[in-house]
Amino acid sequence: TGLLPRIVLLVVREPESIGTLSGRTGLWTYLADVTFTKSPWIGLGYYSAARIYGLQYAEWSGISHSSFAGVLVGGGLLSLGLFALLWCVLLVFATSLLLRTTDRYAFAACSLLISVLVISQVGEGMEPGARGFTFWCLVTIVPWMRDRLASGRPYWRQNPSLGP
Numbered sequence: 001t002g003l004l005p006r007i008v009l010l011v012v013r014e015p016e017s018i019g020t021l022s023g024r025t026g027l028w029t030y031l032a033d034v035t036f037t038k039s040p041w042i043g044l045g046y047y048s049a050a051r052i053y054g055l056q057y058a059e060w061s062g063i064s065h066s067s068f069a070g071v072l073v074g075g076g077l078l079s080l081g082l083f084a085l086l087w088c089v090l091l092v093f094a095t096s097l098l099l100r101t102t103d104r105y106a107f108a109a110c111s112l113l114i115s116v117l118v119i120s121q122v123g124e125g126m127e128p129g130a131r132g133f134t135f136w137c138l139v140t141i142v143p144w145m146r147d148r149l150a151s152g153r154p155y156w157r158q159n160p161s162l163g164p
Contacts, residue, residue, distance in 0.1 A: 024065045024066065026057070027054065027057050027058065027065060027069075028065075028066060028069045030053070030057045031053055031054065031057070031069055031072070031073050032069070032072060032073075034053050034073070035072055035073050035076065039076060040076055040077055041076045041077055041078055042075065042076045042078060042079075043072065043073055043074050043075040043076030043078075043079060044073055044074065044076075045074060046070075046074040046075070047074075048073055048074065053073065066120070066121050067083075067120040067121065068080065068083065068084070068121065071083045086139070087117065089143075090113060090138070090139065090142055090143075091113075091117075093142050093143050093146045094109075094110040094113050094114070094142050094146075095110075096146055097109075097110060097142065097145055097146045097149065098110050100149055100150075101149055105145070106145055106149075109138060109141050109142055109145060110142065112134065112138060113138045113142055116131060116134055116135050116138065119131065120135070
């Protein structure tokens with residue numbers, strides 16, 4: 001319809017920076033290079049991206065601006081592998097939950113999980129706060145909902161106030 005360029009101009013502050021995600025891709029490349037050079041397997045420590053290497057790259061950066069980049073710098077390839085595995089398992093659980101039921105609570109939990117995944121890739125990551133708290137709550141809720149449904153004991157029958 002030709003509306004997308006107009007919408008982008010209204011929503012994005014600097015349209016020319018979309019290709020580099022406002023400089024984040026350069027920051028991620030720099031942080032990965034530093035991590036792979038200094039300590040690829042166990043990383044450089046959790047706050048090293050925010051307090052040392054991110055600031056060396058650019059004064060505006062401060063943090064890694066991605067949960068996966070933050071985990072790579074903080075814990076190295078071992079932590080990144082476990083973090084990616086956790087996300088894969090969660091997404092498989094969420095997919096199987098959505099394919100097996102039309103429950104509104106399952107839909108809400110799975111939608112929130114996907115939202116946290118997307119937002120954490122270009123935002124502040126899994127820092128302590130609302131996004132991190134939501135992520136760790138969903139790490140417990142989504143598998144629990146899936147297991148209850150798979151065992152034939154749906155969670156909404158345990159408490160009549162949660163009825164469908």
